[in-house]
Amino acid sequence: MAHTVLLADDEDQVLEFIEPFLRQEGFDIITAKNGLEALEKARKSKPSIAVLDWMMPEMSGIEVCQQLRKMSRIGVIMVTARTDEIDKVIGLEVGADDYITKPFSLRELTARIRSVLRRVSEEETMEQNIERGELTISESQYRVWKRGEEILLTPTEFRLLHTLATKPGIVYSRLQLLQTALEEDILNDERTVDAHISRLRRKVEDDPSSPIYIETVYGFGYRFGDQLS
Numbered sequence: 001m002a003h004t005v006l007l008a009d010d011e012d013q014v015l016e017f018i019e020p021f022l023r024q025e026g027f028d029i030i031t032a033k034n035g036l037e038a039l040e041k042a043r044k045s046k047p048s049i050a051v052l053d054w055m056m057p058e059m060s061g062i063e064v065c066q067q068l069r070k071m072s073r074i075g076v077i078m079v080t081a082r083t084d085e086i087d088k089v090i091g092l093e094v095g096a097d098d099y100i101t102k103p104f105s106l107r108e109l110t111a112r113i114r115s116v117l118r119r120v121s122e123e124e125t126m127e128q129n130i131e132r133g134e135l136t137i138s139e140s141q142y143r144v145w146k147r148g149e150e151i152l153l154t155p156t157e158f159r160l161l162h163t164l165a166t167k168p169g170i171v172y173s174r175l176q177l178l179q180t181a182l183e184e185d186i187l188n189d190e191r192t193v194d195a196h197i198s199r200l201r202r203k204v205e206d207d208p209s210s211p212i213y214i215e216t217v218y219g220f221g222y223r224f225g226d227q228l229s
Contacts, residue, residue: 002026002027002028003027003028003047003048003049003117004027004028004029004030004045004046004047004048004049005022005027005028005029005030005047005048005049005050005051005113006030006031006032006038006041006042006045006047006049006050006051007019007022007029007030007031007032007051008031008032008033008034008035008037008038008050008051008052008053008056008061008064009031009033009053009056009079010033010034010053010055010056010057011053012033014053015031015033017106018051018106018109019031021106021110022106022109022110022113025110027113030045030047033056034056034057034058034059035052035056035057035058035059035060035061035063035064036058036059037058038050038052038056038059038064039059039064039067039068042064042068042072042074043071046072046074047074048074048075048117048120049074049075049076049077049113049116049117049120050064050065050068050074050075050076050077051077051079051109051113052064052065052076052077052078052079052096053079053080054078054079054080054081055080055081061078061079061080062078062094065078065094065095065096066094066095068095069094069095069152069154070152073120073142073152073153073154073155073158074120075097075098075113075116075117075119075120075155076095076096076097076098076116076154077096077097077098077099077100077109077112077113077116078096078098078099078100079100079101079102079104080099080100080101080102081101081102092192092195092196092199093195093198093199095154095199097116097119097154097155097156098112098115098116100112116155116156119155119156119159120155130162130165130166132165132168132213132224133212133213133225134146134147135165135204135213137161137162137165139162142155142158144158144161144204146204151203151204152203153200153203156196157196157199157200157203159181160177160181160193160196160197160200161200161204161214162181163177163180163181164181164214164222164223164224165213165224167224168223168224168225168226169223169224169225169226170223170224171217171220171221171222171223172221172222172223173220173221174190174191174193174194174221174222175190176221177193177221177222178190178192178193193221193222197214197222200214201213201214211225212225213225
C-alpha cells in the first residue's frame, strides 16, 4: 500500500514541482496551501508523513507541527529557506523528524521522506516490553509510559530512547545514533542528535538538567543509565 504524503506550501510552483515527482516515486499526495488547510487535511486523511513549509499563511509550519504532535505520530519534515542553525534546532524541538533547506533536489527530499517513514514504521515486533526504572517501552506499539501515564514521543524520539534503553550503560556516539537509531549518516549532521536528545529529556526526565535516564558522556555521546537496568 502506498504511503500518503501531505505537501503544504503556499507557493503553487513549489507544489507543482514536487507533487508529480513524488507520485512517480509511488506516493499518494495530498496538498494544502496554508497551515489551517494542512492541519484539517491531516486530521481527515491521516497521511503517513507531512512535508511542511515553515512560512505559510493562516498558520505556520511550526504551529502545524506542534498541533500534529498533539494528535498523532506521523512523520514531519520541515521545509524552509532559512539557514540559521537556531532555526533548525527550533524545527526539531517542536517535533519535526527532519529539516530540509531550499533549494533542494527532489531526490534528496525523496530520500529524507523514505528515511523518516522507516522510523515511523510499526512492522517490527517485540516479545515483551522494556522496563527501565519508571519507564515502560513497547516497541511493537511505539509507545512509552512513565508511572503508568503515556508519554507522547515522535518516531525519532522513540527510536532514540529504544536504542539507548535496550543496552543500558553502553555509550553511543552521535554518529552511531545517527546510523543506528536514526538510520542516517550523510543526510544529517551530528548536532541533529543533540536537538532530539534535548527534547526527549524534557519528556522522560523528572529534571532534564540532571538526567537519570539519558546521560551525557562528555566528549563522546550518550548512554542510558545502567543503574536503571
